[in-house]
Amino acid sequence: MFQKYKQLACCCIAFLLFIMLYPYTALSVENDECMDCHGDDSLERIESEGMKEGLYLEYNKFKYSVHNVNGITCVDCHSDIEELNYDNEIPHEASLAIVNCDGCHEEEGEAYLNSVHRKAKGKGISIPCYACHGYHYVSHLEADSVFERENGFCLKCHNPNKFHDWLPQKETHFAFVECTVCHAPEVPRYINLRFFDLSRNKFLSGEELLKGLNTDYDGFMPLVDRDGNGIISVNEFNDMILILRHKEVRGTFHGELLVHLEPIVHHVNRGGANRECEQCHIPSSPFFQDVQISLNKPDGTTAQFSVERDVLETYYVSHFYALGGTRIRLLDKIGLAMLVAGAGVVVAHLTARIVTIPVRRKRKLEEKV
Amino acid sequence: MDERKMIYIHPAPVRVWHWINAVGIVLLVITGLQIRFAEMMNLFSLEEAINLHNYIGFVVIGAYGLWASYYFGTGKIKLYFPNPKTFICDCKTQIQYYGMGIFKGDPNPHEMTPDNKFNALQKKAYLTIMFILLPIQMITGLFLWRIKKFEDYIDLLGGIKIVDTIHVILFFFFFVFVFVHIYLSTLGHTPLAHMKAMFTGYEEHH
Incomplete structure (x- = not known):
């Protein structure tokens, strides 16, 4: 009797396991299976307009993409592929549904809804996520410079030279200020400092800089931030430069004005750009309040450490200067001292001239006599 | 007479x-x-x-x-060049005049002529200004006018902050110079004599 129950229980467990695992085993399509075809660099299709569309996917690039690194598989995005039928020439539908990025990136999708790029749909222009982000090789952007961020995104479509003639030093602004700093004003911005090695003539990666300091990511702040308040002060910053110099690492920090990569960065709108120079070019500008040293990692991520704003006024950040905004206030004091000294000499001399008028009058009279 | x-x-x-x-x-x-x-x-x-x-x-x-x-x-540029043989002595005399003699009513030791219109101190100051400071100010100003265009030269000088520092210090210098220069122009035989001469071209000679 007991044996009979045991057999029944085993059957039930087996059935349950089958039910639980069935969808997975039936629907799971491994990336390798996709690559069997899409790893062929000659794979392409002819579109209705007669244009060829390459269907090749460079796996060595894809495997470092942010999605693959996070375990997102091909069919997680191309979710309309439920199974592969190898009896057909093409084992899935020839035309796949548009990938719905909002499914995972909800906040980004929401911010994009009211943006000028989404509104372009009214004019018949469709700008899907991958128009900017690319298809399969989406990588981390945190470590990217203004140049890389702009070239990878805005400059694919926009020619900023067409619309910024009013802007003094427009090329300099384009080189040091990310487009979205002005065009998505709700996004928090920060000054990104990266170490440029003058002898090697290149920006140092996080590892290279840490090697110079003889520490690692975890040891960086305890080494540099000696008072342990979580922010690198001007003195601590200067000491860090001295440590690097002792190790024969000579360089300077380059600054750029970037945005934090938050979902709201997708909320770019016409007419919303900052155009008042005074918003940026005064010392109290919010644009310069958040300053970070970035130690970039090979995977495109970055470790950031807060720095006091006054660091921007030092000569160790010699390639970043926002007129008025990050001016060296010591120079103002020197200028004031020069003015006081000049005015002092003039006033003293003039006073002496006035006081000695009777002396000169008397002498003139004596000479006449 | x-x-x-x-x-x-x-x-x-x-x-x-x-x-x-x-x-x-x-x-x-x-x-x-x-x-x-x-x-x-x-x-x-x-x-x-x-x-x-x-x-x-x-x-x-x-x-x-x-x-x-x-x-x-x-060829009148030579007006700006002091005579090396008498320069130090001339400077001393001129400093004594501005620092003391002028208050007592002494005559100016430098007699202005078309071929020697600057005294030793003026020569020194204007030579420095016209040959060094003003050109530096113009060049740094030019660099700051188009930073990207002159990027290589700016880097050669040590970066934008160095160029800006030079420009700003000279800016304060010229600011002070304007005051001092206007004041010094009142040290003629009458307070407006030098100023008038710079409009008419003629300096009154005693």
Whole structure:
């Protein structure tokens, strides 16, 4: 009797396991299976307009993409592929549904809804996520410079030279200020400092800089931030430069004005750009309040450490200067001292001239006599 | 008997250059202050101040070209070069005059003539200004006008902050110079004598 129950229980467990695992085993399509075809660099299709569309996917690039690194598989995005039928020439539908990025990136999708790029749909222009982000090789952007961020995104479509003639030093602004700093004003911005090695003539990666300091990511702040308040002060910053110099690492920090990569960065709108120079070019500008040293990692991520704003006024950040905004206030004091000294000499001399008028009058009279 | 006579000291090109330069530098100082202290001053918007500063800067550079053409072209540039043999002695005499003699009513030890219109201290000051400080100010101003265009030269000098520091220190120098220069122009035989001469070209000689 007991044996009979045991057999029944085993059957039930087996059935349950089958039910639980069935969808997975039936629907799971491994990336390798996709690559069997899409790893062929000659794979392409002819579109209705007669244009060829390459269907090749460079796996060595894809495997470092942010999605693959996070375990997102091909069919997680191309979710309309439920199974592969190898009896057909093409084992899935020839035309796949548009990938719905909002499914995972909800906040980004929401911010994009009211943006000028989404509104372009009214004019018949469709700008899907991958128009900017690319298809399969989406990588981390945190470590990217203004140049890389702009070239990878805005400059694919926009020619900023067409619309910024009013802007003094427009090329300099384009080189040091990310487009979205002005065009998505709700996004928090920060000054990104990266170490440029003058002898090697290149920006140092996080590892290279840490090697110079003889520490690692975890040891960086305890080494540099000696008072342990979580922010690198001007003195601590200067000491860090001295440590690097002792190790024969000579360089300077380059600054750029970037945005934090938050979902709201997708909320770019016409007419919303900052155009008042005074918003940026005064010392109290919010644009310069958040300053970070970035130690970039090979995977495109970055470790950031807060720095006091006054660091921007030092000569160790010699390639970043926002007129008025990050001016060296010591120079103002020197200028004031020069003015006081000049005015002092003039006033003293003039006073002496006035006081000695009777002396000169008397002498003139004596000479006449 | 009136011993006064009028001597033609400042030829027309010099006067034209001088007044263009004077007005230009005053305007550069005002717009420069607006640019640097945008949070404290409200004479122009920052955009207007920068554009004005740039235009005026080019006018001053043009005026410098006029000055250089005239003085080098006529050979009168030698007016700016002190006599090395008497320079130190002349400086001492002139300092004694400005520091003491002028209060007692002593005559100016330097007698102004068309061929020797600057005293030793003026020669020293103007030589430094016209041959070193003003060209540096113009060059750094040019670099700051188009940072990307002159990026390589800026890097060669150590970065934008170094170039800006030089420009700002010289800016304060010229600011002070305007005051001191105007004051020194009142040290003629009457307070307005030198000023008048810079309009008419004729200096009154006693």
